[in-house]
Amino acid sequence: YVTTAEELWRQTEGRITHFVAGLGTTGTMVGTGRRLKELNAAIELVAVQPDEPFHGLEGLKHLDTAIVPGIYDPTIPDRTEFVATEQADRMVHRLARETGLFVGWSTGAALVAAERVAAALDRRGPPAIIVVIAPDSGLRYLSERRRLAGEAA
Numbered sequence: 001y002v003t004t005a006e007e008l009w010r011q012t013e014g015r016i017t018h019f020v021a022g023l024g025t026t027g028t029m030v031g032t033g034r035r036l037k038e039l040n041a042a043i044e045l046v047a048v049q050p051d052e053p054f055h056g057l058e059g060l061k062h063l064d065t066a067i068v069p070g071i072y073d074p075t076i077p078d079r080t081e082f083v084a085t086e087q088a089d090r091m092v093h094r095l096a097r098e099t100g101l102f103v104g105w106s107t108g109a110a111l112v113a114a115e116r117v118a119a120a121l122d123r124r125g126p127p128a129i130i131v132v133i134a135p136d137s138g139l140r141y142l143s144e145r146r147r148l149a150g151e152a153a
Helices: 003-011 027-039 085-099 105-119 138-148
Strands: 018-022 044-050 079-083 130-132
Touching: 003 027, 018 027, 018 105, 027 044, 044 105, 079 085, 079 105, 085 105, 105 130
Parallel strands: 018 044, 018 130, 044 079
Antiparallel strands: none
C-alpha cells in the first residue's frame, strides 16, 4: 500500500498522471492504486487483463471468468485495457529486438496497455507521466524457447 506508491510519487516528484498494472493477485493495483489516489485523485489507474478466458498471459487473470481474489476492489481502477495474447507476444519480441529487454508476457501486456494510454493523450495538454509495472522477466519462460523465438508451438 505505502511503499510502492510512495516510491513512485517520490521518483516522479508527484507528477505521475497514469498508473498501469496487470491484474493477477490484484494486490499491486489495489494497494498502490489506492494510495496513489489518496496522493492525487486525478491519477488515472489502468488495469490490464487478458482479452479472453483462455489466454497465454501467465500471471494475469481474466476476472470475468476467474476466481477473483478477495482483496480486489473493482472501484479502484478507472478503466481496464484488455490485451490479446498475440499483442503481448509481439510486444515481448519487439522489446527484445529494439531494446534488448527480456521481459515476460505479463510485462508485454502491460506495455501494450501503456502504449494505448499514451496514444490517447491530448498532445496539447500538460505532459503525462505514465508509470507501468513490469511484473515479470523472460527468464521464467526459458522452457518456452519456441514461443520466445516467435515460432508456432
